[in-house]
Amino acid sequence: MWPSFCRLQVFCMILAVLAILVLVYNFRQLEHLDHNTVSALNWIKETGDQQSSSPTTKTTQKHYCDYEHQTLSKREQAEEESLFAAIQWPNPPVGKIPFIRSTDPAHSNFVIVNSLVRFKVGDQLEVRVHMKDFQGKPKQYGGDYIQARIHSPLLKAGATGRVVDDQNGFYKVFFTLLWPGEVRVSVSLVHPSEGIQVLQRLREERPDRVYFKSLFRSGSTSETTVCNVCLPGDLPVCNFTDLYTGEPWFCYKPRKLSCASRINHAKGGYQKGLLTPSESLFFQTDVNIKVPVLPSGPDSVTVESLGFTESANLNRSQGPAVFPLGFYYQDEWRPRTRWIRHFNKTADISECLQGKVVQFFGDSTIRQWFEYLTTFVPDLVEFNLGSPKNVGPFMSVDLKHNVLLKFRCHGPPIRFTTVFSSELRYIANELNGIVGGRNTVIAITIWSHFSTFPVEVYIRRLRNIRRSIVQLLDRSPKTLVVIRTANVQELGPEVSLFNSDWYSFQLDTIMRKMFSGIAVFFVDAWEMSLAHYLPHNLHPQDVIIKNQIDAFLSFVCPSET
Numbered sequence: 001m002w003p004s005f006c007r008l009q010v011f012c013m014i015l016a017v018l019a020i021l022v023l024v025y026n027f028r029q030l031e032h033l034d035h036n037t038v039s040a041l042n043w044i045k046e047t048g049d050q051q052s053s054s055p056t057t058k059t060t061q062k063h064y065c066d067y068e069h070q071t072l073s074k075r076e077q078a079e080e081e082s083l084f085a086a087i088q089w090p091n092p093p094v095g096k097i098p099f100i101r102s103t104d105p106a107h108s109n110f111v112i113v114n115s116l117v118r119f120k121v122g123d124q125l126e127v128r129v130h131m132k133d134f135q136g137k138p139k140q141y142g143g144d145y146i147q148a149r150i151h152s153p154l155l156k157a158g159a160t161g162r163v164v165d166d167q168n169g170f171y172k173v174f175f176t177l178l179w180p181g182e183v184r185v186s187v188s189l190v191h192p193s194e195g196i197q198v199l200q201r202l203r204e205e206r207p208d209r210v211y212f213k214s215l216f217r218s219g220s221t222s223e224t225t226v227c228n229v230c231l232p233g234d235l236p237v238c239n240f241t242d243l244y245t246g247e248p249w250f251c252y253k254p255r256k257l258s259c260a261s262r263i264n265h266a267k268g269g270y271q272k273g274l275l276t277p278s279e280s281l282f283f284q285t286d287v288n289i290k291v292p293v294l295p296s297g298p299d300s301v302t303v304e305s306l307g308f309t310e311s312a313n314l315n316r317s318q319g320p321a322v323f324p325l326g327f328y329y330q331d332e333w334r335p336r337t338r339w340i341r342h343f344n345k346t347a348d349i350s351e352c353l354q355g356k357v358v359q360f361f362g363d364s365t366i367r368q369w370f371e372y373l374t375t376f377v378p379d380l381v382e383f384n385l386g387s388p389k390n391v392g393p394f395m396s397v398d399l400k401h402n403v404l405l406k407f408r409c410h411g412p413p414i415r416f417t418t419v420f421s422s423e424l425r426y427i428a429n430e431l432n433g434i435v436g437g438r439n440t441v442i443a444i445t446i447w448s449h450f451s452t453f454p455v456e457v458y459i460r461r462l463r464n465i466r467r468s469i470v471q472l473l474d475r476s477p478k479t480l481v482v483i484r485t486a487n488v489q490e491l492g493p494e495v496s497l498f499n500s501d502w503y504s505f506q507l508d509t510i511m512r513k514m515f516s517g518i519a520v521f522f523v524d525a526w527e528m529s530l531a532h533y534l535p536h537n538l539h540p541q542d543v544i545i546k547n548q549i550d551a552f553l554s555f556v557c558p559s560e561t
Contacts, residue, residue, distance in 0.1 A: 070460065079514075080459060086513060087455070087506045089200070090143040090167050092193050099281040100134045103144050103192035105288065107132040109296040110173075110187045119177055121306045125150070127161070127185055129171040129293060139169030143193030145502045146293075147488070148173045149531055150183050157181075158531040159327035178327045178336075180305035187293040190491070190501055195282035199500055202274060203454060208232060210415060210452045210498055213268040216257040226268060227251035229413060229457055238262070242411070245428050245464040249412050265424055267415040274497055283493040290491050290501075290536075325524050328531055333547035335524075339559045342550050346377045352557035354401040355439050361427045362410050362445035365525070365539065366484050369443060369552065370394060370407040372545050380405065391416045393423060414449045431468035436476025441556055445484035445525075447511060448538070451503035458507055462514045473519050481520045482555055484548070485511060487529035489538035499538070521555045523548055 072080065113126040129146065131139040148161035157179050164172040177183060191199070202209060212227045231237055231250050238259035240249040253259060275283070283289060326335040332342060343349050360366050367390070374380050379398040387393055396405040409416060411426040427444060434440065444465065450458040469481055486508035488501050508526055515522075528547055529540050540548075 070456065076463070080456070083455070083459060083510050083513060087509050089196060089506075090141070090165060090193070091200075092141055092143055092197055096278070097194045099194075099278065101137075102133060102194040102282060103131050103139060103189060103288065104134040104136075105189040105291040105293045107134065107136045108189070108293050110185070110293055111296050112185060112298060112301060115298045115301060117301075119301050119303045121177055121180055121303055123177050123303075125175040125177055125183075125185075125301060127173040127175070127187065129173060129187055131169050131171070131189075141169065141193065142167035142171070143196055144171070145190040145193075145196055145505075146171055146173070146187060147190055147290075147501070147530060148175075148185070148187045150175045150177070150185055151531075151533060152179065152181050152183055153533065155179065155181060155329060156331040156533065157183075157327065157329045158533060159324045160527050160531050161185075162323050174323075176324065177301075177303045179329055180303050182300050183303050184300040185295070186299075188290055189288060189293055190290050191496070192282055192288050195288065195496075196502060198275065198279050198282060199497070199502055202497060203452070203503070206271070206274060207453045207457075209271040209274055210413070211268040211271065212413065212415075213266055214251050214262050214421070215264050215266075216254045216259075216261045217263050218257050218261045221256060223254040223257055225252040225254055227265070227412070229453060242426055242429070244432075245426050247411065247426055247461065247464065262421050264418050264420050265412060265414075266418045270494070270498060280493070283496050285492055289493065289496060324527055324531070326527060326531075328547075331543060331547075333528055333551060335551065338554070340550055340554045341557065341559050343553050346379075349373065349377050349553065350379055350398065350401045350403070352553050353398070353403045355403070356441055356556070357404045357439060358406070358441040358443070359430075359434070360405070360407040360443045361430060362443075362484070363414065363448050364390065364416075365448065365487065366443060366445040367392070367394075367407050367409075368539060368545050369484075369549060370396070370405055372542065372549055373405060379403075387423075388418055391419055391423075410446050410449075413453065426464070428464040428468040431465070431472050434472060434479075436472050436479035438478035440476070440478075441480045441482070442472075443482045443484060443552060445486075447486040447504060447507045448499060450507060451499050455506065455510060458510060459514070462511060466514055466518065469515075469520065470518055477519075480556060482523060482552055483511070483515050483520050484523045484552075485525045487525040487538070487540060488536045489529075490536050501536075523551045 108129065108131045110127050110129040113128055119125065127148070131144055133139060142165040146163050148163060149158055150161065151158035159175065159178055161173040161175045164174070166172065173187065175185070207230045208228050213224050214227050216223045216225065227250060229248055229250070231252060236253040237250045238253050240251065240259075240262070241247065242249070251259075251262065254261070322336055325337060326333055328334070334340065343352065360370050374382050374396040377398070379400050380396045380403065381398070382394065382396045385393060385395060392407050392409055394407040397403070408425060408430065409419065411424050427446065431442070434442070446461065446465070450461065472479055473481065486504040488504070489495075489499065491500060512522070525548055528544055529536065532544055534541050534544065
């Protein structure tokens with residue numbers, strides 16, 4: 001009897017030890033949450049989905065998505081409705097469209113209307129695009145995202161086209177012929193309408209598909225947890241919503257440490273497995289992502305020149321309906337609504353910026369402006385603040401000409417490597433601390449890091465920034481504020497799900513509308529990147545940045561003529 005009882009005791013003790021080991025392992029996994037937390041997050045979401053789908057459970061998945069509970073004034077509500085109307089996109093017919101019936105750029109074509117007509121500078125050129133599916137059958141609905149431009153490679157000239165969706169498989173593209181010579185037409189399918197529908201679903205249903213993390217530390221104890229605007233599941237969270245702007249931000253609460261022990265912010269990673277096998281077919285390199293649509297006839301026209309005065313008047317158009325806003329000629333950007341100076345000498349830039357404080361706020365695309373000026377102007381010397389590379393803040397000083405340049409990234413969400421919590425600043429709050437004046441120049445861009453979130457999140461951020469700009473200009477009307485728009489970039493199957501040009505185009509439309517009507521100036525980085533012959537890149541090459549800087553400095557030091 002006793003031997004049997006002892007064996008039972010030993011067996012129970014082994015089970016207890018195993019249970020303790022499993023428990024300790026799980027706690028350690030929670031404590032050391034890092035870039036491998038994608039699977040954990042998926043587990044939380046799947047568990048919530050299973051619970052909500054079960055008729056026998058009362059537990060439902062919770063979301064910390066503050067944008068869903070915003071209290072808007074009647075004016076803000078009306079503006080939001082207007083913005084949603086501006087970015088409304090045609091949807092394919094209800095139901096799943098099989099890949100073989102989706103848009104195929106290889107079967108599609110475009111034709112130049114009246115290609116045999118003698119064109120002159122200033123004339124309108126119309127192109128008809130006919131989309132077909134992979135069986136060669138005409139599409140019966142619209143919603144494809146198309147980019148188009150005209151260009152003359154020998155002249156290093158280019159301009160964008162205006163696309164009109166007839167919503168029946170046909171598209172019109174309108175160009176203004178702005179220089180003489182042989183002008184070629186290029187049309188590309190960025191995404192088929194069926195792919196756009198997937199991007200819309202991801203934006204609304206998976207705002208957590210890019211996740212972030214923060215390190216919490218106290219003494220020798222440290223924990224890393226996942227952070228975002230929206231966190232799935234019902235785990236305890238730390239609420240880091242900004243007290244002044246109301247911008248929401250949350251992190252899962254550390255198991256042992258307090259929320260006040262957070263020391264940094266960083267990009268965690270990208271969620272995988274976002275698409276079904278059938279959806280992934282809509283995102284294939286060299287098949288239906290930024291693939292050229294070929295002509296069914298001539299792809300170019302010959303344009304005759306005008307007299308000097310007529311050309312000058314054409315290139316200096318006025319009014320909100322001007323399109324395009326500019327064009328390239330001999331690799332120089334020529335806006336059509338104002339004069340531009342080309343700052344080819346470092347002395348010209350130093351003279352323009354003399355006595356000024358220039359502050360750049362935003363993401364890495366405006367950090368390029370800071371880097372270009374610091375590199376190009378020898379008198380500008382970067383002051384080492386000990387900041388992480390590519391993150392900032394950064395500062396350059398020209399003591400000879402009394403110039404100060406500063407760069408600071410915008411607040412979360414931002415997909416940079418480690419940013420100290422003390423350096424996480426919202427643009428609106430930074431603007432509220434600026435005195436301003438005739439020697440203060442501010443340049444802002446904010447778009448790329450918001451592409452994975454519902455547009456309400458972006459609208460809230462711009463509304464806060466706009467309010468601070470208006471207050472700054474009210475107290476210091478001589479302050480110069482410049483907005484850099486979004487730009488196109490290279491796309492592949494994965495990048496398309498997070499930073500598609502379609503997302504950027506929608507945010508760019510919202511940005512322009514929300515900042516129109518106040519005393520700010522725009523540098524049109526969108527047209528400047530799309531019209532150029534160089535491959536698309538999130539961070540455009542120096543020749544494009546140089547033209548952006550010329551446009552920017554032309555606001556700082558406008559031409560006397």
